Amino acid sequence: MNKQEIIDIETKHTSGVYAKQTLTIVRGQGASLFDVDGVEYLDCSSGHGVANLGHAHQKIAEAIYKQANTLITLFETFPNDKRAELMKKITSLVAGLDKVFLCNSGTESVEAAFKFARISTGRKNIVAAMRAFHGRTYGSLSATYNKKYREGFEPLVPGFSHVAYNNVEALDKAVNEETAAVILEVMQGEGGVYPATAEYIQAARRICDERGALLIVDEIQTGFGRTGRMFAIQHFGVTPDLLVCAKSLAGGVPMGAVLIGHSVKNLTPGVHGSTFGGNPLSCAAAVAALGVMEEEDLPGQAAAKGKYLMDKLKKIESPNIREVRGMGLMIGIEMKQKVAPYIKILQEKKIIALNAGMTVIRLLPPLVITYEQIDHLVDVFTEVLTQEAND
Numbered sequence: 001m002n003k004q005e006i007i008d009i010e011t012k013h014t015s016g017v018y019a020k021q022t023l024t025i026v027r028g029q030g031a032s033l034f035d036v037d038g039v040e041y042l043d044c045s046s047g048h049g050v051a052n053l054g055h056a057h058q059k060i061a062e063a064i065y066k067q068a069n070t071l072i073t074l075f076e077t078f079p080n081d082k083r084a085e086l087m088k089k090i091t092s093l094v095a096g097l098d099k100v101f102l103c104n105s106g107t108e109s110v111e112a113a114f115k116f117a118r119i120s121t122g123r124k125n126i127v128a129a130m131r132a133f134h135g136r137t138y139g140s141l142s143a144t145y146n147k148k149y150r151e152g153f154e155p156l157v158p159g160f161s162h163v164a165y166n167n168v169e170a171l172d173k174a175v176n177e178e179t180a181a182v183i184l185e186v187m188q189g190e191g192g193v194y195p196a197t198a199e200y201i202q203a204a205r206r207i208c209d210e211r212g213a214l215l216i217v218d219e220i221q222t223g224f225g226r227t228g229r230m231f232a233i234q235h236f237g238v239t240p241d242l243l244v245c246a247k248s249l250a251g252g253v254p255m256g257a258v259l260i261g262h263s264v265k266n267l268t269p270g271v272h273g274s275t276f277g278g279n280p281l282s283c284a285a286a287v288a289a290l291g292v293m294e295e296e297d298l299p300g301q302a303a304a305k306g307k308y309l310m311d312k313l314k315k316i317e318s319p320n321i322r323e324v325r326g327m328g329l330m331i332g333i334e335m336k337q338k339v340a341p342y343i344k345i346l347q348e349k350k351i352i353a354l355n356a357g358m359t360v361i362r363l364l365p366p367l368v369i370t371y372e373q374i375d376h377l378v379d380v381f382t383e384v385l386t387q388e389a390n391d
């Protein structure tokens with residue numbers, strides 16, 4: 001199929017819920033993506049933070065191939081070698097979180113965490129943060145703040161409230177003896193790339209402990225090395241009761257997980273479940289992905305490359321840039337004007353970047369991006385961001 005045929009078929013049959021690009025991507029390698037005509041692009045989006053290991057990693061491909069020839073599907077009531085291997089590995093990542101529920105996406109892991117919090121505490125209320133993004137199914141949508149995602153879908157799930165992010169006083173006022181859980185991103189992604197302060201995360205832990213509420217951290221975007229640690233919460237020496245993750249967990253194969261601490265009670269047979277959850281194919285991919293993260297020290301790479309990139313971006317002198325912020329290889333460049341025209345120009349210059357809201361350019365490159373690619377990225381950004389760009 002040529003480029004126009006691909007676009008025509010997708011335009012004709014798409015549900016309509018995605019703003020389609022005119023770029024047709026058919027192949028990836030490391031931090032590069034290639035269009036149908038073989039033109040190379042530098043991927044600074046990683047499929048919204050999925051491809052931490054880079055595209056077409058040989059070890060992931062081999063693990064998927066091997067497992068596909070062995071056993072793809074098996075309901076979690078039957079124990080399985082690959083699932084056992086994954087459970088052992090994933091529960092070793094954060095001390096104190098030694099149980100896991102496996103599912104298939106980010107939003108599903110958030111839904112599961114809310115159910116677990118309610119059944120565990122016998123309470124109904126969930127406190128989330130303003131600007132938070134936790135997904136688009138009903139429970140997670142109720143915790144998501146921006147009205148652009150919520151409008152038209154009411155009534156949402158009752159019992160949810162939102163308080164200012166990074167504001168200890170507001171959180172302290174909102175959490176009480178009826179709160180089942182507080183849910184927080186350790187660095188807000190969709191909401192504009194805002195890192196939490198250590199003080200805030202540590203206060204959230206203390207407030208939850210004092211009031212008998214559970215602390216859920218959403219590491220769906222920040223997890224698996226992205227911020228320079230395996231999980232971003234590990235920068236702050238805090239252990240949550242529930243940690244939700246997905247995206248790069250299985251190297252790009254759909255998978256979500258909830259890591260569960262000892263304070264979570266009443267998880268008995270039938271309380272929750274998922275047909276595809278913990279299927280051997282995704283588990284094999286996740287075992288391989290976690291292995292690569294360790295062998296290639298992807299958190300260490302993200303820390304070093306993130307610092308290198310951040311330092312260079314901060315040196316760009318442009319009246320159009322308001323702030324550069326982030327952690328590891330999750331970086332936001334806040335502009336003084338709308339970023340859509342900049343993202344379009346970057347794409348014309350063969351760099352794929354994301355927005356986070358109207359005024360922030362978000363960089364989530366694969367953690368295997370090379371220093372040469374980072375230097376190239378900085379050169380292009382210096383050229384593009386020092387110009388004014390209008391619709």
Ligand SMILES: Cc1ncc(COP(=O)(O)O)c(C=O)c1O
Nearest residue numbers: 105106107133134135189220221
């Ligand atoms: C912080 C956060 N939570 C939840 C989600 C939802 O994940 P999914 O799209 O896999 O349902 C996302 C997706 O971008 C996210 O960034």
